[in-house]
Every structure is written in C-alpha cells, then in structure tokens.
Amino acid sequence: MKYDFNKIIERKKTDSIKWNFNKNEFNAEDILPMWVADMDFPCPEPVAEAIKKRAEHTVFGYPIELDSCYEAVIEKVKRDYRWKIEKDWIVFCDGVVGGLYASVKAFAQKGEEVIIQEPVFHHFRSAIEDNNCYVKNNELSFDGENYTMNYEDLKNYFHDSKTLMGNHAKMMILSSPHNPVGRVWSKDELMKLGEICLENNCVIISDEIHCDVVFKRSQHTTFASISEEFANHSVTFIAPGKTFNISGLGEAVAIIPNKDMRDKFIAARGAVGSGNVFGKVALEAAYIDGEEYLLQLKEYLEDNLNYFINHIEKKIPKLKVIRPEGTFLVWVDMRELGLNNHELNEFLVKEAKVKFNDGAIFGRAGEGFQRINIGCPRIYIKEALIRLEMALRNRSLL
Ligand SMILES: Cc1ncc(COP(=O)(O)O)c(C=O)c1O
Structure with a gap:
C-alpha cells in the first residue's frame, strides 16, 4: 500500500507528550513541537x-x-x-x-x-x-x-x-x-x-x-x-x-x-x-x-531532510546543519547567532514559536546546538522554517 506521510493527523487531543508539553510547560498552544523522538505519522497498516x-x-x-x-x-x-x-x-x-x-x-x-x-x-x-x-x-x-x-x-x-x-x-x-x-x-x-x-x-x-x-x-x-x-x-x-x-x-x-x-x-x-x-x-x-512502510518512510524522511537543508542553506545560512546519515533527528549548530544557550531556547519558543530539543541536554558539547525532529509531514517543516526566518529577521539576526 502507498502511505501518505503528508497527511496531518491531529495529536493535540491525544495523550502525546510532544503535543501537550507546550500547554503544560509554556501555557501556549501555538508552539510547533519538533522535539521528542516520535514521529507524527501513523504506524504501518499491518501493525x-x-x-x-x-x-x-x-x-x-x-x-x-x-x-x-x-x-x-x-x-x-x-x-x-x-x-x-x-x-x-x-x-x-x-x-x-x-x-x-x-x-x-x-x-x-x-x-x-x-x-x-x-x-x-x-x-x-x-x-x-x-x-x-x-x-x-x-x-x-x-x-x-x-x-x-x-x-x-x-x-x-x-x-x-x-x-x-x-x-x-x-x-x-x-x-x-x-x-x-x-x-x-x-x-x-x-x-x-x-x-x-x-x-x-x-x-x-x-x-x-x-x-x-x-x-x-x-x-x-x-x-x-x-x-x-x-x-x-x-x-x-x-x-x-x-x-x-x-x-x-x-x-x-x-x-x-x-x-x-x-x-x-x-x-x-x-x-x-x-x-x-x-x-x-x-x-x-x-x-x-513492516518492510513496505519502512522503504517509503526512509524516502520521505530523506526528502524532508533535503528540503530542510536546502532551505536553511539558502535562507538562514547562519545555521549549520550537520547532515545526518540516519535517524529522523537533525543536529543544527546555531552558535553563529551569537545567543547564549538560555537566550537561544527562549528565543525559539517565545519568538519563533517552535520547540526543538535543547542541545545542552545531550552534554556540554551540545550548547548552542538544537536537535530538530523532521519525522513529520513536510508542511510542519516549512512552517517551522518560516517562523524561524521571520523571528530572526525581527531580531536582525538573519
Ligand atoms: C538512542 C535512544 N535510545 C533509547 C531511546 C528510548 O527508547 P525506549 O522508548 O525504548 O525506552 C531513544 C529515544 O529517543 C533513543 O534516541
């Protein structure tokens, strides 16, 4: 069967940590969550x-x-x-x-x-x-x-x-x-x-x-x-x-x-x-x-990755993407923005309205980095990048 990974599945009203954390932690519903490592896709049909x-x-x-x-x-x-x-x-x-x-x-x-x-x-x-x-x-x-x-x-x-x-x-x-x-x-x-x-x-x-x-x-x-x-x-x-x-x-x-x-x-x-x-x-x-699903998933994720990298290279060149060889998680070096780790996290959630994983949770070497989950319909990636670009422009950080 052909899987449609572009399809949006509403997760806010389910018990998803990824989608309910914003409300609990920031009392905000409008932050786009691209953090914890689960994907916004349905599981394989046989499962x-x-x-x-x-x-x-x-x-x-x-x-x-x-x-x-x-x-x-x-x-x-x-x-x-x-x-x-x-x-x-x-x-x-x-x-x-x-x-x-x-x-x-x-x-x-x-x-x-x-x-x-x-x-x-x-x-x-x-x-x-x-x-x-x-x-x-x-x-x-x-x-x-x-x-x-x-x-x-x-x-x-x-x-x-x-x-x-x-x-x-x-x-x-x-x-x-x-x-x-x-x-x-x-x-x-x-x-x-x-x-x-x-x-x-x-x-x-x-x-x-x-x-x-x-x-x-x-x-x-x-x-x-x-x-x-x-x-x-x-x-x-x-x-x-x-x-x-x-x-x-x-x-x-x-x-x-x-x-x-x-x-x-x-x-x-x-x-x-x-x-x-x-x-x-x-x-x-x-x-x-699960093989049929996995093959299609990998293609979709690699297209997501290419889209993500191309967009950042063209529009937000201060961010440096470390191209992953695997996983649906992308490690991005944001140090050139000149914000300290705390300021970076605040900026992303409060101004850009996106939630990624703070790189520092993975060790001190992760300070100034963010881990971004691209296991989602491509439209979320487009939205996140637009939000990021606009917020950076507003702060004259582009
Ligand atoms: C490397 C690694 N190990 C383990 C886990 C979590 O595994 P589990 O949910 O089976 O406890 C994750 C989840 O992100 C992970 O990235």
Whole structure:
C-alpha cells in the first residue's frame, strides 16, 4: 500500500507528550513541537490491524512472548543486519531506557565510571548517575562538519587510569546510529572502538534503536555481528518503537549472546514487566510485515531532510546543519547567532514559536546546538522554517 506521510493527523487531543508539553510547560498552544523522538505519522497498516485484532479479544491479562515473537526478532536481525542470533540470546524489555538502567546495574559497580560519547542521548547519563556511577565522557570529536569517535583519548584514558589508579570503566554505552549527531558508524569505526574496549576488558552496551532509519549512502552494522568476541562482550538493544512509530507501546529487545552477561542482566532487570499485550503483537507485525512502510518512510524522511537543508542553506545560512546519515533527528549548530544557550531556547519558543530539543541536554558539547525532529509531514517543516526566518529577521539576526 502507498502511505501518505503528508497527511496531518491531529495529536493535540491525544495523550502525546510532544503535543501537550507546550500547554503544560509554556501555557501556549501555538508552539510547533519538533522535539521528542516520535514521529507524527501513523504506524504501518499491518501493525494497526494486529493491534485492533488483539483489542477485539477483550482479555488483557499478563502477557508472555510466544515463539512467533522470538522468530520475528531472529528473522528481522538476519534479514536486515545479516546477524544470525539464537532464541536464548533474546531478552524482551519494556523499553530501551529501562534496559540501559538494568545494564548499568548489571555491569558496573557503584562508584565506577561508565564511558559515553557526548553529545549523546541524555538518558545514557541518567542511567549511569541514577545508579550511583560516574560518567566518563569520551567526547566525540567535531571538526565543524563531521563527528568522529575519539580513539586516542579513549586509549589514553584506559592507559592512565590503569597506571594511576589501577581501575577504569568496565562498560561503555554506545549510540549506534548516534543520537543526536546522526552518524551511522562504519564497520571500521566500530572495529577500532571494539578492539580498544575489549583489550581493556570493557563491555559495550550498543543501543541500536535507530538502526532502521539509515539514508541511502550509509549502511548500519550491528556491533555484535562483527565478530564472536564482540558478540560475547556486548548487549545489543533494538526496538520497533522509533522505526514504526510505536514508542508508546513500550517494547524492546536486548540481544545478549554471553550467558553470564545475560544472567546478570536478567537479575538486574528484576521483576520489572516485559512489555504489554499490544507491544508484542505490534513488534511481530512490524518486524515481519513492516518492510513496505519502512522503504517509503526512509524516502520521505530523506526528502524532508533535503528540503530542510536546502532551505536553511539558502535562507538562514547562519545555521549549520550537520547532515545526518540516519535517524529522523537533525543536529543544527546555531552558535553563529551569537545567543547564549538560555537566550537561544527562549528565543525559539517565545519568538519563533517552535520547540526543538535543547542541545545542552545531550552534554556540554551540545550548547548552542538544537536537535530538530523532521519525522513529520513536510508542511510542519516549512512552517517551522518560516517562523524561524521571520523571528530572526525581527531580531536582525538573519
Ligand atoms: C538512542 C535512544 N535510545 C533509547 C531511546 C528510548 O527508547 P525506549 O522508548 O525504548 O525506552 C531513544 C529515544 O529517543 C533513543 O534516541
């Protein structure tokens, strides 16, 4: 079927955090929300049908994953990422963030450091700090155009902490593809990272929730698929939430080939539930029958991206877009406007009437940047850019 991603679907009167936040936080209804990472599109038709069918059953007791649910995950990972996994390796969770919290509990001792690469999805930091551990920020390098991983600093960190204190982080959380900078890490980059971490006895928790939305010139590599050794020292998270716009159903998958690590993860996860009845049927339908939707979605998003970039280059050249290789989130450098971070946020919401994500929530390296969600009908992007341009003109900032 042909999906119409241009169609506007009213979300204000639903329980959407993205669309109701403005009213609650700013007491304003006229701010265009392009922040939190869900899209303003309907989910795939087979997913909607599976949910309707399940709803008609009318009994919603505690669920368990059937074999078909495991098979859907195994098939998806093999088909899309050429990684052959076993049923035993799969642990269902009710969200990747919950899985990250469980990972820190499982693989880091209280007071230890855990490595992340800021600017990065802010719940990496909260999962570490809320579990009484410390962030070791191996900040990404930025040359004004591109972001890369900082291997030298990482090697030095391991070397120095061994010689000075005798201990160092035993765990790193990787964002792959990277939210918010949009990098789709190449196999070579992942290999370099993995080799450094493994040499230093540091496991990798690879959050691959954005792995499906990757643009034409890039290809996602699952970290654990690179070698058996990488697989045995890692946890991979995937989920249908971002790709098929069903984040509200709270369903995610941890793939943990190493039995010892898996047992620790399951123990740390504790009695927390594993999803809900609708999440399970949705995951199955999405992973088995979601391909047609995904192909069209990626085309639409790439057109959105091109539109967004062309418009900014022509009309708002002080903004610098870091072209993402994947994800529906665009990282924009607004430092040339000359506003401090607080002034920038105030300006966007109060004068331009648009709500993006403040780059600073992703780490100090994100100050002066904003993350803009382009997973929406193109007309919203046009509107946001017009509002931005007019507000900048009014302030003589264009
Ligand atoms: C990198 C990353 N991980 C995890 C999540 C959230 O995952 P979940 O909704 O499954 O907890 C997000 C949402 O934006 C994300 O960008």
